Amino acid sequence: MSLSVQQRAEFVATFRFIQVFLMETIARWVPQTPEMEVKVLFGRHIWELAQQADSLGKRVYELRAPLQFSLRPVESYVQVLEEFARTETTPQKISGFYDVILPGLAARYRNYLERTDHLLDEPTTRVVEKILNEFQKMIKESETLRKELPQLCLADKNWPAHLAKPEVSVPTIVAHRPSAAIA
Amino acid sequence: MSATQNFDAALFGDGPARDERFTEKRRWAECANFPNDHPLKHIEFFHRQMNEEMNGVENAAQSLADFPDADWNVRMSMARQCADEARHVEMFRRIFESRGGQLGEYPILNFQYRIIANLGDLLSRLVVQNRSFEAGGIDAVTYAIDEARKRGDQELVDLFEMQQADEITHVRFANEFVYQTIRKDPRAALQVARALTLASTAFMQVMGSEGVGSVEYLADERGRLEAGFGLEEVKAATTQAMKRRASYGSH
Ligand SMILES: [Fe+2]
Numbered sequence A: 001m002s003l004s005v006q007q008r009a010e011f012v013a014t015f016r017f018i019q020v021f022l023m024e025t026i027a028r029w030v031p032q033t034p035e036m037e038v039k040v041l042f043g044r045h046i047w048e049l050a051q052q053a054d055s056l057g058k059r060v061y062e063l064r065a066p067l068q069f070s071l072r073p074v075e076s077y078v079q080v081l082e083e084f085a086r087t088e089t090t091p092q093k094i095s096g097f098y099d100v101i102l103p104g105l106a107a108r109y110r111n112y113l114e115r116t117d118h119l120l121d122e123p124t125t126r127v128v129e130k131i132l133n134e135f136q137k138m139i140k141e142s143e144t145l146r147k148e149l150p151q152l153c154l155a156d157k158n159w160p161a162h163l164a165k166p167e168v169s170v171p172t173i174v175a176h177r178p179s180a181a182i183a
Numbered sequence B: 001m002s003a004t005q006n007f008d009a010a011l012f013g014d015g016p017a018r019d020e021r022f023t024e025k026r027r028w029a030e031c032a033n034f035p036n037d038h039p040l041k042h043i044e045f046f047h048r049q050m051n052e053e054m055n056g057v058e059n060a061a062q063s064l065a066d067f068p069d070a071d072w073n074v075r076m077s078m079a080r081q082c083a084d085e086a087r088h089v090e091m092f093r094r095i096f097e098s099r100g101g102q103l104g105e106y107p108i109l110n111f112q113y114r115i116i117a118n119l120g121d122l123l124s125r126l127v128v129q130n131r132s133f134e135a136g137g138i139d140a141v142t143y144a145i146d147e148a149r150k151r152g153d154q155e156l157v158d159l160f161e162m163q164q165a166d167e168i169t170h171v172r173f174a175n176e177f178v179y180q181t182i183r184k185d186p187r188a189a190l191q192v193a194r195a196l197t198l199a200s201t202a203f204m205q206v207m208g209s210e211g212v213g214s215v216e217y218l219a220d221e222r223g224r225l226e227a228g229f230g231l232e233e234v235k236a237a238t239t240q241a242m243k244r245r246a247s248y249g250s251h
């Protein structure tokens, strides 16, 4: 099924909403998280998330929506994000972000790349492919830190499933709007 | 103000979380303040500065979380600042450990976070964090670069010069934000003045006259101009620094 300009803008604006939400969540955790090395990791990744949101926000404007426009995802996915933002311990925060939320979002970005026409929508695919590479680097950095400081690893190996289950159960995250509603 | 006098609780919020390696003190006088010629003077400074940079990350991150409706460009600058200050933490940690320091060896102060995150609006926070504390940092680093160069410590000269370039960027975006805000609403200038008064009162309570009196440097005029201060503001900063030095020098 082909995508219209508006549908593409809605995907990109939804991705931007999620990126900003994640940036704010990690930012709120920085002062509350005791471990210095984790504050540093989050501090660096706040900037990654911000740049990713910014490039999506510029692309959404090219797709005829307002500059830096964000679209709130479907409610079931917002609930997943909010549940993630309530995570309490440092190992859970790290695992929730780098083992569940980022890989889950990466799968949705890859799904978009499969759906969109790479010639017609090349500027979006370039933005999304770049973000996917950066996600890999961010995840790798979290793994390196967990190897250095094993106390940051989860004791309860089943914990990620509690977040991953609802995450994968949301088939589509875009709350599509009636035609021309976002212009 | 003496180091034993009470804090005004309204000027300070909760501190940021620290792991068990670190011991937080509330006053400058309770820290390990070695004399200038002491062999541990520099190494203790690296540890103290590393934690101040951590406060920088924490303040910028807190403001990103607290002000979701702020202009996207200023949020981008704060996000960038989070990464820069995180890198500064790592820079000071690297030099501290490579010269024999152990994390947590010295007490730390978190007054920057306690004062700034306690301010209720973004304008006040940027005025105090970036335009006041970090602008003071530009002055301090200029002096520190000269001192490190005199000692032939090229590794430290390189570190300070790169840190200073980053700090100028942080002060500049705050200056732009402050000028734009005042241009839109001239009453915001009162908010700026109020925030600076609160912060300098709180700062004096932490530092005491001993801590402030230990400051030896003047304003870095070129750095401040690059950071977006107006000529009059730079001159005022220089005059203030000279007065401060003269008054403490006479004690
Ligand atoms: Fe810094």
Ligand SMILES: [Fe+2]
Pocket (backbone or CB within 6 Å): B056, B081, B085, B134, B166, B167, B170
């Ligand atoms: Fe800074």
